[in-house]
Amino acid sequence: MKVLGIDSATPIASVAILDSDTGRxxxxxxxxxxxxxxxxxxxxxxxxxxxKLAPTAIEAVAIGAGPGSFTGLRIGMATAKGIAFAAGRPLWAVSSLAALAQGQPDAAGLIVAVLDARRGEIYAGAYRRSGATIVPVGDERVFAPAELASFVAAQRAADEPITYVGDADYPELAALPGVWHVTPTGESVARLALAGSHVNVLVGGAPSYIRPSEAEIRYPDGVPGALRKR
Structure with missing residues (x-):
């Protein structure tokens, strides 16, 4: 099976085509x-x-659904849906944070994936490897970088090794051991999706934002008061 993997959760959009029969x-x-x-x-x-493939030769599309840049996620999801719909193929969605963890095949113990959420916050998720894939440990969250230590402590087993991976430039993270300045890849998205449940989200699939947008915070009722009066 030829799987197109896409992730646009960060400023670096990544695309890969994976052959599941050979793993190449x-x-x-x-x-x-x-x-x-x-x-x-x-x-x-x-x-x-x-x-050397025509777009019609793609047999499934996998998308990193976030969290990440709201604009990037919307564009990625819309593009992936368009390709899957036009080709009559399934669309699979995975977490972009989980894809980061998936990209560390040699990591042992707890894998903590981190992405910059802007506004002085980070997105974070914890995972452990299970065979060729990874499984989440608790929920993905958004919080200030200073809260990462308590988040990890709540997920970590006693004396368990930790690998940090991601891209977030905050002083609180600088000294943490891990693989920094990396972003989710289309390859990891495709591999994670192939190892998953293969639920087709072509209809109803949506980005995972985790937190409300700035507009939703400013206008919790959905429409600014000045517009409601018109």
Whole structure:
């Protein structure tokens, strides 16, 4: 099976085509413009050309559903749905934080994935490896970097080794041992999706934002008062 993996949760959009029969990555491309759908489509087209595959040869689409950039997630989900719908293929969704953890195949113990949530906060999730895939330990959350230690302590078994992975530039994280300045990849998204339950989210699939948007915080009733009066 040829699986197209996409992640646009961060400013670096990543795309890969994975052959599940051989486990080989047929092509991998990335773009530093995750906020623009046209650039993501160009990146996907480049991956198809590098793999010498027509888009119709893709047999499943896997998308990193977040958390991450709200704009990037919306564009990624819409693009993935469009490709899956046009080709008549299933769409699988996985966590972008889990995809980060999936990209550390040699990590033992607890894997803590971190992404910058802006506004002085981070997204974080904890996982453990189970065979070829990873499983979550507790819920993914958003909080201030200073709260990461207590989050990890609540998930960690006694004397369990920890591997941190992700991309968040805060002083509280600088001294933590791990793999920093990495973002989710299309390859990890595809591998994680293949190891999952294969639930088709083509209808009803939505990004995982974890926290409300700035507009939802400012206007909890949905519409600004000035507009309601018009």
């Amino acid at each position: 990555v047929l092509a991998a491309e990335q773009s530093d413009a995750a906020g623009h759908r046209a650039d993501l489509l160009v990146t996907i087209d480049a991956a198809c050309k590098a793999a």
